[in-house]
Amino acid sequence: MITIQNVRKTFPIKGGEFVALGGVDLDIADNEFVTVVGPSGCGKTTVMNILAGLETPTSGQALVREKEITGPGPDRGVIFQQYALFPWLTVRKNVEFGLRTAGVGRDERRERAQHFIDLVGLHDFADALPRTLSGGMKQRCAIARAYAVNPSILLMDEPFGAVDALTRVRLQEQLLQTWSQEKRTVVFITHDVDEAVFLANRVVVMAARPGRIVEIVDVDLPYPRTEELRLSPAFTALRNRVWSAVYHQEPIA
Numbered sequence: 143m144i145t146i147q148n149v150r151k152t153f154p155i156k157g158g159e160f161v162a163l164g165g166v167d168l169d170i171a172d173n174e175f176v177t178v179v180g181p182s183g184c185g186k187t188t189v190m191n192i193l194a195g196l197e198t199p200t201s202g203q204a205l206v207r208e209k210e211i212t213g214p215g216p217d218r219g220v221i222f223q224q225y226a227l228f229p230w231l232t233v234r235k236n237v238e239f240g241l242r243t244a245g246v247g248r249d250e251r252r253e254r255a256q257h258f259i260d261l262v263g264l265h266d267f268a269d270a271l272p273r274t275l276s277g278g279m280k281q282r283c284a285i286a287r288a289y290a291v292n293p294s295i296l297l298m299d300e301p302f303g304a305v306d307a308l309t310r311v312r313l314q315e316q317l318l319q320t321w322s323q324e325k326r327t328v329v330f331i332t333h334d335v336d337e338a339v340f341l342a343n344r345v346v347v348m349a350a351r352p353g354r355i356v357e358i359v360d361v362d363l364p365y366p367r368t369e370e371l372r373l374s375p376a377f378t379a380l381r382n383r384v385w386s387a388v389y390h391q392e393p394i395a
């Protein structure tokens with residue numbers, strides 16, 4: 143369970159302070175898939191950085207299982223838009239990396255890495271170097287690497303932002319397949335309204351100046367989410383609702 147309680151975050155700027163988050167409250171249940179969508183600068187990455195333990199709130203609290211987040215930890219895996227793979231290591235070695243750091247023995251490392259490499263569909267590329275992989279494959283490798291250390295929470299900041307539209311759709315389906323087999327709590331940031339609705343149990347819509355939550359939309363659609371579902375009236379209705387919440391935000395005085 144993640145609890146965000148009245149979190150404010152300000153940054154000093156010339157002549158005062160900039161309010162990046164002006165009081166954010168959110169509870170996320172274990173194994174829930176939450177997406178966060180909103181215009182540029184509304185504070186999505188700031189929320190993520192606070193959950194990752196890379197930033198601290200100016201006031202308010204962020205907690206995991208009732209314990210205040212005080213820094214990064216193995217209970218939270220972070221996946222960014224840039225792949226952040228080690229270019230000199232093969233897929234397998236990249237996935238094993240965190241396990242090695244955690245002191246997991248060789249055989250178990252192998253086994254766990256192989257499990258997640260298979261799960262993200264990179265079986266045939268386990269011994270390939272990142273530069274020989276497509277963008278989508280690199281991102282699947284990053285997902286396998288995050289999963290391998292067995293965090294209960296995955297924090298994903300625009301992970302599919304750098305790939306083409308078709309690959310993006312495939313990656314969404316792949317991620318949901320992985321998640322349905324290995325449930326984790328996922329907080330997933332995106333600019334893409336379709337992606338936000340397709341993936342989530344709940345879509346959190348944020349607005350800027352100050353960064354805040356303006357609406358939370360329950361996505362009451364069954365998993366597995368399929369292409370057919372993506373084209374259904376129920377999906378379109380939810381997508382339109384989220385779209386309106388994002389793009390028809392009242393400018394505030």
Ligand SMILES: Nc1ncnc2c1ncn2[C@@H]1O[C@H](COP(=O)(O)OP(=O)(O)OP(=O)(O)O)[C@@H](O)[C@H]1O
Binds near residue numbers: 160161189
């Ligand atoms: N270190 C900092 N110093 C000053 N301002 C900052 C700092 N970090 C973030 N901000 C400001 O806080 C606001 C929120 O930034 P954040 O990166 O969280 O937004 P975002 O919603 O993730 O945006 P985008 O979608 O463009 O990535 C922005 O206006 C940004 O300029």
